[in-house]
Amino acid sequence: MVKMPPELAVSLGPLKLAHPIINASGTFDVLEADKILEADLFHDFPFAAYVPKTVTLEPREGNTPPRLYETPAGLLNSIGLANKGIESFIAEDLPRLRELPAPIIASVAGGRTEDYGRCCRLLDAQEEVAAVELNVSCPNVETDGRALGSDPQQTARAAALARQETSKFLIVKLSPNVTDIVAVARAAAGAGADCLSVINTVHGMALDPWSLKPVLGHTTGGLSGPAIKPVALRAVYLVSRELDIPVIGMGGVTTSQDVLEFLAAGATAVAVGTANFRDPLAAARLALGLKELMVERGIGSVAGLIGRAQAPP
Ligand SMILES: Cc1cc2nc3c(=O)[nH]c(=O)nc-3n(C[C@H](O)[C@H](O)[C@H](O)COP(=O)(O)O)c2cc1C
Secondary structure, eight states: OOOOOOBOOEEETTEEESSSEEEOTTSOOHHHHHHHOSSOTTTSOOOSSBOOOOBOSSOBOOSOSOOEEEETTEEEEOOOOOBOOHHHIIIIIHHHHTTSSSOEEEEEOOSSHHHHHHHHHHHHTOTTEEEEEEEOOSBOTTTTSSBGGGSHHHHHHHHHHHHHHOOSEEEEEEOSOSSOHHHHHHHHHHTTOSEEEEOOOEEEOOBOTTTOSBSSTTSOEEEESGGGHHHHHHHHHHHHHHOSSOEEEESSOOSHHHHHHHHHHTOSEEEEOTHHHHOTTHHHHHHHHHHHHHHHTTOOBHHHHTTGGGSOO
């Protein structure tokens, strides 16, 4: 009997993904990578959907350098959402991104909850944008400067304002820097989010070994990479167990086995972030490896694997 190859295609709401691997916002600039790499990225695109870096209403310079520091098994960053602003993104980047053979998930942030609504209004008119992701890890200038994603009510307000302005597939990206991530997830879903991305970076800092002063210009930053995988896996597991909403899992994904585990924990799609810095073609390797692992373990489809860890043994 001829065995069928495993089915990697999966639906994320209305988005049809050729396989479950996408990129995490801010970790893969396809327009820059296309200039540098020899690979024909626009034709051999490694991701099943593309998430550009987060943009805000106004351009942002970002934080004082240094902004990156490698730690054992992780990367600390304090980029501070440096970006060209949503209008330049729409005018300059989107026309080029529409050539990609994968749906585009635009990512937006703001210091005020109403910024999310205003960004979504601008993006709703762009037909090449398939979905919008709200990055709620931006410091809130209306309150105490903490990320609005650390508060369920602020998260719900941002999601509700975004929902009023767009009928596109709406994703809210959760911060792990909270006591109860399920409460924030519930608030976002209740306010109209269609999907949740889980997780953004984990608060951290590093000291210079000689001066014993903070290494990052901004003093503290966000930790990513393999060091945060168990934190992310737990968050994906809890959120998808408690809520009936698709989840994009991310945090330290580096191997095909990691992809398999995030799917089993409950994710419908899995994003690769920090691993792209070490190997810009990591995602292509992961997709191939995922297929091999599925054959090896007799797993017929990605859809059938989602949430397997949730079932009783
Ligand atoms: C250098 C860097 C820049 C990032 N920029 C963004 C961003 O603009 N928007 C966002 O939502 N997340 C951003 N992130 C967070 C990632 O999208 C991802 O949620 C996080 O890094 C965890 O995944 P990873 O461990 O695979 O990197 C950034 C992460 C890094 C390392």
